Amino acid sequence: MSIRKAVLPVAGLGTRVLPASKVIPKEMLPLVDRPTLQYIVEEAVAAGIEEIIFVTSSSKRSIEDHFDSFPDLERTLERKGKLKELEELRRVQTLASFAAVRQPEAHGLGHAVLCAKHLVGNEPFVVMLGDDLVAPETPCLPRMIELFERTQSSVISLFEVPKEEISSFGIVAGEAVKGENDFIKISHMVEKPDPEEAPSNLAVAGRYVLSSDIFELLEHTQPGKGGEIQLTDALQRQAESGRCYGLRFDGERFDTGTPLGLLKTSIAYALKRPELAPALREYMHSVLQDQKLNEC
Known part of the structure; x- marks a missing residue:
């Protein structure tokens, strides 16, 4: 069975990037001229995903609106002859089919995934976290999907983390x-262990290809670390039965969940744009030169 659906849990409060995320979902904060979430949707579509399922909350309506049609804006752009902008707007709306379900309360990633059960149905699916970006030049989803089809077992992306960051990830x-x-x-697998108790330094990144039986496991998963239903705990059950694999990912990955991470990612993506990169490099060079002069 081909993998057609991706679940994007985007109901979180984004407290690490407050106050910017007070009324704007953190997933909608811009990287250059696109919201972060659009890059993730485009990554999914490039890997063959046809249906995007957002798990949202009451404060995340703008996410659904971004991928919906906007007739008034389209007519305005057409009237003003801004055809390039109009084309981009319509492209975004037709990237995939979109659906949304609300997570009533924040009970953890596992609970968020479980909220999408009725939309996913009895088929394998992808989960992509909204503050993890993978550069399109080094994708991991296509290989993860290939490995899932080969093993018929869940596959998660992994990356090495320094010891001081181990307690922030599933290991x-x-x-x-x-x-x-x-x-x-x-x-x-263990969720956010103390570094001294961690089984390795291989952390779970924000990409998962999951078999549909994960829903039944989540339904029987008790709240764990932080009083939340952890996806890691359900995956541990799959691992115990030999049905969970990991792909060690060494491509280019970005964490937009902090102000510094968001800033670094925005600069990195701007430098990939030929119409922006030369002027941005010149500006950064002048800023660094001025800083060196001030330090003298």
Whole structure:
């Protein structure tokens, strides 16, 4: 069965980027001239996803609006001859089919995924977190989907973290599949362990390809770390039965969940744009030169 659907949990409060996220969803904060979430949707579509399911909250209506039609704006752009902008607007609206379901209260990532059960149905699906970006030049989803189809088991993306950051992530232990050092059969997972108790330094990144039985496991998962229903706990059950793998990802990944991370990502994406990069490099060079002069 081909993987057609992606669940994007976007109901979180975004407290790490307050006050910017007080009335604007953190996923809608701009990277250059596009909201962060649009890059994630485009990544999903590039991997063959046809349906995007947003798990939202009452304060996230602008997410649905961004991917919906806006007739008044379209007519205005057409009247003013801004055809390039009009074309881009319509492209975004037709990237995929979009659906949304609300998470009534913030009970954790596992609970957010469970909220999408009736829209996903009995088929494998992708989960993508809204503050993790993967550069389109180094995608991981296509290989994760290929590995899922080969094993018929859940596949999660992994990356190495320094010891001081271990307690901020889900951490896994496992062994490399013979002949494939970047493909790991996971034996154990733990959510945000103390560094001294962590089974490794391999952290779960924001990409998952999941088999549909994860829903039944989540329904029987008790609140764990932080009093929340953790997706990691359900994945641990799959790992115990030999049905969970990890792809060690060494491509370009960005974390937009903090002010510094958002700023770094915006600069990195602007530098990929040929119409922006030269002027931006010149500006950054002049700022650094001025700073050096001031320090003298």
